[in-house]
Amino acid sequence: MxxxxxxxxxxxxxxxxxxxxxxxxxxxxxxxxxxxxxxxxxxxxxxxxxxxxxxxxxxxxxxxxxxxxxxxxxxxxxxxxxxxxxxxxxxxxxxxxxxxxxxxxxxxxxxxxxxxxxxxxxxxxxxxxxxxxxxxxxxxxxxxxxxxxxxxxxxxxxxxxxxxxxxxxxxxxxxxxxxxxxxxxxxxxxxxxxxxxxxxxxxxxxxxxxxxxxxxxxxxxxxxxxxxxxxxxxxxxxxxxxxxxxxxxxxxxxxxxxxxxxxxxxxxxxxxxxxxxxxxxxxxxxxxxxxxxxxxxxxxxxxxxxxRKIESSEQLKPNHESNVPILKFSKIKFQYQTQQHENPITFGPLDIAFKKNNITFIIGGNGSGKTTFSKILTGLYIPISGSIQYYDEEVKMENLISYRNLFSAYYADSHVFEHLSHIEASYLEEKADNFINMLEMESKVEIEGDTFSTISLSYGQRSRLALIANMLDNKDIYVFDEWAANQDPYFKGIFYHKILPYLKEIGKTIIVISHDEKYFEVADEIIELQEGMINSKTP
Missing domain, CATH: 1.20.1560.10 (ABC transporter type 1, transmembrane domain)
Known part of the structure; x- marks a missing residue:
């Protein structure tokens, strides 16, 4: 007792x-x-x-x-x-x-x-x-x-x-x-x-x-x-x-x-x-x-x-110089914890920089490390060496939670939460219907108070609902890991030609993992990964 x-x-x-x-x-x-x-x-x-x-x-x-x-x-x-x-x-x-x-x-x-x-x-x-x-x-x-x-x-x-x-x-x-x-x-x-x-x-x-x-x-x-x-x-x-x-x-x-x-x-x-x-x-x-x-x-x-608790209470500085990259990786290396004792696979070293308000496409074959990179980028995975800088401020364990809060990310296995109470009521009221209409979901879902009316939808519809939720988060940086992979050509077109330009227009930084060569012209920059390293860079 x-x-x-x-x-x-x-x-x-x-x-x-x-x-x-x-x-x-x-x-x-x-x-x-x-x-x-x-x-x-x-x-x-x-x-x-x-x-x-x-x-x-x-x-x-x-x-x-x-x-x-x-x-x-x-x-x-x-x-x-x-x-x-x-x-x-x-x-x-x-x-x-x-x-x-x-x-x-x-x-x-x-x-x-x-x-x-x-x-x-x-x-x-x-x-x-x-x-x-x-x-x-x-x-x-x-x-x-x-x-x-x-x-x-x-x-x-x-x-x-x-x-x-x-x-x-x-x-x-x-x-x-x-x-x-x-x-x-x-x-x-x-x-x-x-x-x-x-x-x-x-x-x-x-x-x-x-x-x-x-x-x-x-x-x-x-x-x-x-x-x-x-x-x-x-x-x-x-x-x-x-x-x-x-x-x-x-x-x-x-x-x-x-x-x-x-x-x-x-x-x-x-x-x-x-x-x-x-x-x-x-x-x-x-x-x-x-x-x-x-x-x-x-x-x-x-x-x-x-x-394994992350002690992180410091906040990143809110104001930064516009001529400095918003994110910069310097010699970033990562290794999965479960692989530390048998044939470890190391990601990197990776040097890469992202400009504010740019649309950047990350491309590469299967196994090239794109999803691993996206999780390092958003602070979910912690590198074993190297540094990440937000503008000119280094991201450390002490400010990692603040760094993560910069992002809204979509993954193939992303869960859609029906509750939206974390979003400011005035912003939700102003933008929700607009985003729902942009993705032509008005006949499937609506906002009831601070909640989606339903999340019981088909896989493609849930992906579109997840995208709506991502946009409602109103974060500085958006990461989309193969969002369009399971969408039909019509909604792919909406994503690349309507959603991404809109996010750029309102000042967001967008990083898209994609295989859709047809839409590469939308990107301001294309970066190819190969085995966790940059293979080539195309303006």
């Missing part, structure tokens, strides 16, 4: 109220059980006061239990919101290349692990009610008949020992299950991403299902089955232990032990009443094992992301 304390310490008062109401609910529940015991003791104890107390304590226990659940649920929502928000902020401030490579691990943590932790915290009221009910009831029974109660307490102690002894194995199986679940998430994500390729190739499709998904699914199922069987075995053995122990106690009382059978018949139903509560206690500790594994995953991801 101490691992949870940092999560709830800012809402400690709320947690204490939730705990107190949970404990109070447990006391009231215990009072109901002991009242039933007094009725079993003697029929003379069953009267109007008896039934009023049972009803009263039951109602109070229910109200307090619901109250405890409310307070803990409130804490849970705050904790989960803070965890998700903090992790999201850390991810967005971390090295982009690392996040890009670790995406298959990150999403399960943000979804499954945080959900598991939420479920565990929400079980705390139930745990407090159950523990208080069992302890308080056993205490009253102990005062009534300490010898007989002590015999039954042996059964409960054996239950605790059995549950505690299996917790390490439960945690191990949960870790294995989590590992293969992450693999499975990665495989299913790849299935969706590669749907076209798998749909067109039966052999690849069959192999992917049988050798990749099925293999990891088999290991995940194996871990899950073992874990669930272990948990179910624990539950059944706990029940069995109480039943057998009760039978043995009855037999011993008839043959060896001096047990008062009348008192035994009174106490036994009370013990049976407690079995569901002890089961909930055991279930809580088993759930705790899974939650602690999830907390480990969340904590580990937080540490890994923190190590």
């Amino acid at each position: 101490k691992k949870l304390f940092p999560l709830i310490k800012n809402r400690l008062g709320l947690f204490i109220i939730g705990a107190i109401t949970g404990v109070a609910s447990g006391f009231c529940t215990s009072r109901v059980i002991t009242m039933i015991k007094t009725g079993l003791d003697s029929v003379d104890n069953i009267n109007e006061n008896f039934i009023f107390q049972i009803i009263g304590y039951s109602i109070i226990a229910t109200i307090l239990g619901i109250g405890s659940g409310y307070f803990i649920a409130k804490i849970t929502s705050i904790v989960i919101r803070q965890l998700t928000q903090n992790l999201s902020e850390k991810i967005l401030k971390a090295n982009y290349e690392y996040i890009e490579s670790a995406s298959s691990r990150i999403v399960p943590v943000l979804t499954r692990d945080i959900t598991m932790l939420s479920e565990f915290i929400n079980r705390i009221p139930q745990f407090l009610v159950s523990v208080t009910t069992v302890v308080a009831t056993l205490y009253v029974m102990f005062l009534s008949d300490w010898k007989l109660t002590s015999f039954f307490m042996i059964a409960f102690v054996l239950q605790i020992i059995m549950v505690a002894s299996t917790l390490p194995l439960v945690r191990k199986l949960t870790r294995n299950s989590t590992k293969y679940n992450n693999y499975l998430y990665r495989d299913l994500s790849n299935l969706v991403s590669g749907l076209k390729e798998l749909s067109l190739n039966e052999a690849r499709r069959n192999d992917y299902i049988s050798l990749v998904i099925s293999e990891n699914l088999k290991f995940w199922n194996k871990s899950e089955v073992r874990r669930k069987v272990l948990l179910e075995t624990n539950d059944r053995l706990s029940d069995l232990l109480v039943f057998i122990f009760s039978g043995l106690l009855m037999y011993a009382g008839a043959t060896i032990l001096p047990i008062d059978f009348y008192q035994f018949k009174v106490i036994l139903p009370t013990i049976l009443f407690l079995i569901p509560f002890t089961t909930k206690i055991a279930s809580f500790f088993r759930l705790k094992s899974g939650a602690m594994v999830s907390l480990e995953q969340i904590h580990k991801l937080g540490l890994d992301v923190d190590k």
